[in-house]
Amino acid sequence: MRFVLLLFAALFALSGFAADTPADTPAAKKPARQAKSQNQLPDSVVGVPDEEYAKIRRALMMSYGNETISAARKRLAELKERTRFTTGRNEAEDLRLDFEKARDEMVKATLDSVLKIDPSINKDSVVFTLNAVEEATKKRGQEATQRAREKEAEEAKERKKSAPEAKPDTPGAKADESKPMTTAQLLADVEGVSPEDMKKFRVAALAAQKDPQVKELKAKQNEMRKQAEFASVDEKKNMRSDFEVLTADMRKANIAAIGKAAPSLAKETLEKIMEAIEERTKTAASKKATTKSTKTPLKPFPFGDKK
Secondary structure, three states, X not given: OHHHHHHHHHHHHHHHOOOOOOOOOXXXXXXXXXXXXXXXXXXXXXXXXXXXXXXXXXXXXXXXOOHHHHHHHHXXXXXXXXXXXXXXXXXXXXXXXXXXXXXXXXXXXXXXXXXXXXXXXXXXXXXXXXXXXHHXXXXXXXXXXXXXXXXXXXXXXXXXXXXXXXOXXXXXXXXXXXXXOOHHHHOOOOOOOOHHHHHHHHHHHHHHOOOHHHHHHHHHHHHHHHHHHOOOHHHHHHHHHHHHHHHHHHHHHHHHHHHHXXXXXXXHHHHHHHHHHHHHHHHHHXXXXXXXXXXXXXXXXXOOOXX
């Protein structure tokens, strides 16, 4: 996955170097933002004359609003979202191939746009420039990753040095029982469902989150949880039925949205996956509740202890 994310950063450099400078905006109105965009391009490119490079930079800036480039940029954004749901070597390899295809489409769209804007530009010079942008972005990404790792290691070292030694509440308790399930764990493979169907489901589950009805029910669910947080015991009991109805509606809306996003997915398969996810959610909630209940209660201060 590290290679895929690095490739994504390089691809987005090809599409985002002019994000702050649309073609129809005069450069003099926003000099600071334009400078930021220009900084994403190298000062010079080996094998490209300065005069030629100046024309390429101008054409790249003017290409940002190109319809084909915008479509390629949207495709890259979708692939980035897919990385959150990708599990296993096969899916990672499929995603890598999709990224490579998206890269080729982005490069072709950019090349065509630049040459259309200024036909006097040499095609090889544009290719050299795009390669230089990609290499520079990879290098910046590697340096940023290294700095983040060093900072994280230093902060962890400081926390360990200053924090007192933590003692477990109960002997042999697992440290990760109270942690919430990750998306990858929740959408892990389900027994009896093929990897291809699981892949379809994960992609469709991402698309379903944008469904208007799902978003509306999720907002309503969050609002009810906030109300329950400050409700009395009796009020919570009265709200239980509302929660159950809302949960059922949420399940139906999710199934409908996922089925719409993946019409080739059989209804029985979809139901089977949803049942497995619901079971995992219940199991995780049960473990969390058990962990809380097994914590050793505070011992009262021994006023007037008998001797």
